[in-house]
Amino acid sequence: MAKMMDKYTVIQVYEMLKAEKSPKKVAEKLGVSLATLNAFRYDKQNKKQFDALKKADAKKEADKEMGLVIEDKPVVKTVNVSKEKDKRIEELENQNETLQRQIAELEKRVKDDEVAINDYSTRLNQYVEKHKKLDELISEKDDKIAELTQKREHNFGKSDIIESKDKEIKQLNDTLSRKNDEISRLKKKKDEVEVARKKATSELNERSRKYESLMKTATKDFEANQKEIKALKAKNAKHVNDAMEIDIMVRQIESEHAEKSLEQSNRIAELEKTVDDWKGKFYDLANAHSALEDEHETLTRKLDEGSLVTNISDFPIQIHPFTPNEAEITEISRNMGINPPSHYRAKDSGMDVIQFLESQMSAEAYKGFMIGNILKYATRTGRKDEEVKELDKIIDYAQRMKESIESGRLNGQ
Missing domain, CATH: 1.10.287 (Helix Hairpins)
Structure with missing residues (x-):
């Protein structure tokens, strides 16, 4: 039976003893008697190797406790480690x-x-x-x-x-x-x-x-x-x-x-x-809205007094003639799908409501009116008309206000 231990090394037997903690279980695993295992362990040459392995393990544990050795444990992010x-x-x-x-x-x-x-x-x-x-x-x-x-x-x-x-x-x-x-x-x-x-x-x-x-x-x-x-x-x-x-x-x-x-x-x-x-623009819009309300009260009062001029040619102050590029407006309107109806145009002058308001309002009130409409269509986008049409209306208001500012018509009022 002693010859059966020849196929095992001291290191293998030491690792098994360290893992099992019971020499009897190790002997059963190796298929030998406990006496044969003990004879192998306490053989003069083998005992020296066992003692050396124990000292090495003890030193390693001491180094770990002192923080001299850090044991790396690989982390594998997988499901199922092939159990x-x-x-x-x-x-x-x-x-x-x-x-x-x-x-x-x-x-x-x-x-x-x-x-x-x-x-x-x-x-x-x-x-x-x-x-x-x-x-x-x-x-x-x-x-x-x-x-x-x-x-x-x-x-x-x-x-x-x-x-x-x-x-x-x-x-x-x-x-x-x-x-x-x-x-x-x-x-x-x-x-x-x-x-x-x-x-x-x-x-x-x-x-x-x-x-x-x-x-x-x-x-x-x-x-x-x-x-x-x-x-x-x-x-x-x-x-x-x-x-x-x-x-x-x-x-x-x-x-x-x-x-x-x-x-x-x-x-x-x-x-x-x-x-x-x-937020800043909203505060500007609030101021413009307040000015617009003042302007509205003035226009209402004038209508009540009968002093509001309804014919552009009879207007008492000098009004800069509004001559927009019709071809350009037509092309923009066609591209945007915006066709202002005829009932939005004045009978005598041919101007639509926005052009009329530009000629009647102050620059600050007109800007507030235009920004207010831009915000109105921006906040209701996709909830009333088609989204594209709402966005086209926003672009139309912004384009008109930009042309008025660039042409100097607002600065001239």
Whole structure:
């Protein structure tokens, strides 16, 4: 059994003892007795290696506690660390260990049978030697009987001598009879030993055939298991590589997400700035609306007094003639889909309401009116008319106010 430990190194046994914490369990795993394991552990040379490994582990733990060594633990962002494959590998290794134990048991039984056969052969040889000696002794007795018979014939008449010789012959015959019986028993025993030997030989041959068959099967299973373990390890390595690639991709996505988050933060800041600007415009619009209300009250009062001029040619102050580029306005209106209806145009002058308000209002009131309409269409975009039409109206109001400012008509009022 001690030879079974030759295939294990001190490091392997030390790692197993450190993991299991129980020498008895380790011995069961290795398929040896606890005494064999202890003999391996406390061998003079092996004990030195065990002590060195323990000192190295103790130093490593001390360095960890002092912070001199930092243990790196790889993080793999994957689902399923191949637990089923590891379980399968462990099952195959357990099967290999079981087969190795069975093979060791068969080898022991074969050795025991060989010892028994050798014992039977030795005992058979001893019986054969005894049989030869008995044959020699019987031959000697036969010679002695013949010699005594001759003497008896020669000394016929000597009754005392004859009687003595007869007794001696009788004793020799009794001895011969006993020896013959012993020879018969030895022959019978020899036959039994021969039958037992043949039976043992037959059983040994049968066991040898079974052992060879089992060895072939075990070898095939072991090779198949080794191939499967190799394939599983290759797949596991591929999964680890895939996990590393996924981790790189995740880091790239996180980096891109951070960049997008920064862009969105900048965009939010711009929008907040735009909101602040629109707040300022809203306050300007509120002032313009107040001025527009004042202007409306003035126009209402004039209408009530009958002093409002309804004919442009009779207007008491100098009004700059409003001569917009009709072709340009027509082209813009066609592109925008805006066609002001005829009922928005004055009867005498041909101007629409916006042109009329520009000629009648102050610059501040007109700007407030135009900005108010822009905000109105901007806030209701997509909730009343089609979005595109609402946006076209916003562009039309902005374009008209821009042309009025660029032409200087507002600055001239």
